[in-house]
Amino acid sequence: MAEIRYAMAINRALADAMLADASVILFGEDVAAPGGPFTVTRGLQAQFGAERVRDTPISEATITGAAVGTALGGLKPVVEIMFMDFITLAMDALVNQAAKAHFMFGGQCSVPMVVRTPHGGGLNAGPQHSQCLEAWFGHVPGLKVVVPSNPADAYGLLRAAITDPDPVIFVENKTLYSMKGELADAPQSVAIGRARIAQSGSDATIVVYGASVATALKAAISLAAEGIAAEVIDLRSIQPWDERAVLESVTKTRRLIVAHEAVTAFGVGAEIAARVSELAFGQLAAPVFRVGADFMPIPFARSLEREYLPGEADIAAAVRRSLNWKPNARTKP
Amino acid sequence: MAEIRYAMAINRALADAMLADASVILFGEDVAAPGGPFTVTRGLQAQFGAERVRDTPISEATITGAAVGTALGGLKPVVEIMFMDFITLAMDALVNQAAKAHFMFGGQCSVPMVVRTPHGGGLNAGPQHSQCLEAWFGHVPGLKVVVPSNPADAYGLLRAAITDPDPVIFVENKTLYSMKGELADAPQSVAIGRARIAQSGSDATIVVYGASVATALKAAISLAAEGIAAEVIDLRSIQPWDERAVLESVTKTRRLIVAHEAVTAFGVGAEIAARVSELAFGQLAAPVFRVGADFMPIPFARSLEREYLPGEADIAAAVRRSLNWKPNARTKP
Amino acid sequence: MQIELSQQELLSLHQTMVLIRRSEERLSRLFADGEVPGFLHLSIGQEAVPAGICAALQAGDTVASNHRGHGHALAKGVELRGFFAEILGREEGLCRGRGGSIHVADLRVGMLGANGIVGGGLPIALGSALAHQVRRTGGIAVAFFGDGAMAEGVLHECLNLASLWKLPLIFACENNGWSEFSPLDRQFAAQLGALGNAFGIPSVQVDGSDVAAVCLAANRIVGAARRGDGPQILECKTFRWRGHYEGDPQKYRDADDLAAARNRDPLALSSARLVAMGISAERIGTFERTVEARIEAAVEAACLGREPDYAAAAADVYTQTAAGTHG
């Protein structure tokens, strides 16, 4: 066990995967010689050579499309899209090619590729460098979407993503890069699709992923002070997402809050809320409440961004709202 | 009043808008001289000249990005993306530029542009020519998304979309192009954001849009034969969607089914189900059920596509399921 | 460097072209009979391009194709019955009826798929070339694309990256002068060769109706790419005889254009050359009938195929591994 930062855990997972499997290669903008804009890929070109770790020109569509061809050609490419906002330039390759090739070609082939990309605000990077767009990919059959919340999971899920035969979008959170956490000396893969109970509790379930896990844990602490025991579930992956783990928790707590940094409307929380509202309809003691960003582009100024980003207080308030909900109360639209 | 096909209603809306406002211009692949792959723009270049109606090269990113600049320059561009599947190539322009310019520039400007694009299956056009991706755009603050279900609405909503100061994605359905319906002799705009009660009923609410409206109306007929009076609400637009109309109906019927052709998971239905499950929690007599496509790419072969597309029977079954739902029944996950 | 082809080679090229032509004619009839679901884009008139280029390839080489991909698939040697079964939407199809004409693929022979997205195959071919390079397979990759695809930005990105990385990649442009219903001069302002020049990529223009010319040029540039000389462009001037899709009334096209196209029939040119070399028209005819018989047998078998299995399809969105779907 040693303490490691989230960014370094990803770096280590990449290095270990490349050591374990000569077919793993990396490419992306400034990932090789410069070591990546967030230093995530630092040292990998020195360790594995310029053939396996490559800087590309600013050509997101081709980087991602090339990953598909490379994967079909027997390699396991891990590519980087520098900010998730730029994945808008790579949608054809992801949605029309990578996601569909296995199915559309009748199962003849798989497309074992990983797209690493950071999302999220907190750096005042403005409307085009902060978006959380993961819900889009949840809607695309054939893609998997992983969002680790801590260094150990970042390591373990990335190893699993690289081994996975299908295309995986591996979403990192920019504010988590500096997060410290324990990593085993011989860390293992973490299966994609299994949630983790980040904290047990019996009064309400909070479902979160990525950076929102830490926010929810903080909310849970302040709730605990009020005598409310919240259970925090870290989804780890949103496609597939661990429906069973969420339902089990909700069966116990009868209350569910889904929180994420992405815009609430049409976000990941919508799917989870809709699904749980359907499957646990008889068991829910209150409506499922969603916590997410307001319906606006993420603004630049410090005060604006601070107010925009869903925080600990928003999650705690939603939990309280759930607990205070009265069967006959009408929530105003 | 005269009968007109959906494709011709769009054609007429384009012509009327161009007559009414010299700043409206059209461009896209094969829309001018050839009149569009589905003949929607036929005759417009002859009527309005090669300056206002232009064929472009196969360059979706630039067509859409250029629309942003054209809109900022005082024109009202209406562009076509030939199949909604190709909008994957235009995501930057739509999401990072068009959607955000008004907000991000502090309200200095508006981006009055329309992107027309057909979605949907039914033509055995396969996995890359049939997708329904509208849910993505519902998640993007700054965009509006309209999906007309009949010729009169296609006309009226397109006129409204062209007049709208903000970017509108106008989603047509390929199987609707040949649909016939009445159009007033002097047809008016239809406000974006107001749903339409396509059929009144008191037993259950079916919320639909686009081609699924006709499917739901058929389901309503077969349900009526069983003595079930379904209310069918045609959303008309999904961003914004008419929450008030849906809630009013659900207050009456206490049961909601949301149906669309798009993949169920993370689809438009998720947002509506999540929102209504929250706001009408105390009033719902059964869970909100969603009807949509299975979680797979849309397959090619006739039998596969037929089975894949959600139909009348699926909607009727969901309504029955809702009506038969017993408070203590546990729905199996 | 080889400067002419043997009689045997020319016969083999002719055979591939006949295979493509007759297969597509057969598909056209099946389409007219309502047997083919979806859109059908035929490459009749363009057969010399895939035939000539694929003859220069080895089994391990890979090709990524476009929406007009039957010729590329057949020339690369996809299994014939599976080919027809796919286009007819049968379980026995190469893609189990899930893709159809626009997605025919046979990974076993290095055919990475037709593609519904104009330009979509370019970065895939580039990635495949990268895999050849990194894995030192000795193979090369070919991207087939039309003149219409030249306007897509990925062409530029791929020319650049292929040049920077000296990838073993052939940019094979089938320039038939049409993008759907629009002529080339209103679609693209550059010459592909000039673009190649700008990126330091050598390019060759050939008469895409002359299969021998295509094959000789392909031999040269495939050799160069295989040797490590980096990417190469091969632009083939060719003619689309049919509409953009079957059923296209082609109102946008005048009779002269069509006549000019028919004037340069790659099969007729090839036949004439074979006859001039002393091969009897009779022998060629017999030989063509053998191909036709193969096609007939494949079509017949394909027509007898089953409807695809929906449940199997639904369970195959992700790769099934020992650990389950979500491995």
Add this chain to the structure above:
Amino acid sequence: MQIELSQQELLSLHQTMVLIRRSEERLSRLFADGEVPGFLHLSIGQEAVPAGICAALQAGDTVASNHRGHGHALAKGVELRGFFAEILGREEGLCRGRGGSIHVADLRVGMLGANGIVGGGLPIALGSALAHQVRRTGGIAVAFFGDGAMAEGVLHECLNLASLWKLPLIFACENNGWSEFSPLDRQFAAQLGALGNAFGIPSVQVDGSDVAAVCLAANRIVGAARRGDGPQILECKTFRWRGHYEGDPQKYRDADDLAAARNRDPLALSSARLVAMGISAERIGTFERTVEARIEAAVEAACLGREPDYAAAAADVYTQTAAGTHG
């Protein structure tokens, strides 16, 4: 055709460059003091390009910029206090604090916005040029982009469309030899001029450190574009003095490269030319201090600005019309 610039014109160009240089130096200090949120990309060393090009433009002409857009904004005449207030994240900012440095825009003076997406401004400028053409405004549009943006596919698409439609569009490349932390020769395999050639677009290369040279070249090509000669390329060789962003340790860059950059200081070159023309160093100094005073006043006012109003922002995602937000 004008072959030299008057003393007055040169002074005015110098003034614009000083405005850009001093504004960015001021921003750099504000950044170091923690006053600037987010990323800050400075164009110090590149001032001659926006100064020279924008001097050739008229008020109605439009420019679309990139992430390194301060120079373009200032040269196009954006309101100075609003400029600083925006970068500092204030309600009084040009974008009410919602965009910041990467999104500075002032539509009133034809500045269509800096842009966070590399290449993102190209099609916007193209669309603006189309609006000029269709509305017969007599105006032209300029797309400013870096050498790194040349690799994006939209460049290709825009060159093609601009050429086909003969749009009044200037492709203004600021070639500073770096894409973030990667040098040009590992990023792009072509010369922009050769690409322009392929598309039939005339191009000029100028010394981007010589503001007079930039301005004269810009005058010529802006005139051509305005006359209806179609798109034009202006490639300016220039130097980025600072890191990619403020705070960039620049480990990837050696001292020689930096020294070479500093050697070609556009302001020093311009000063020297002015002095050689007989303008006293004193007069230039006084004149520079006037600019500095304007900047100081603007910064001071900007710093006094309010925090932006969240509720107002949230209510302004769509255009407010008489009929309500969802007009």
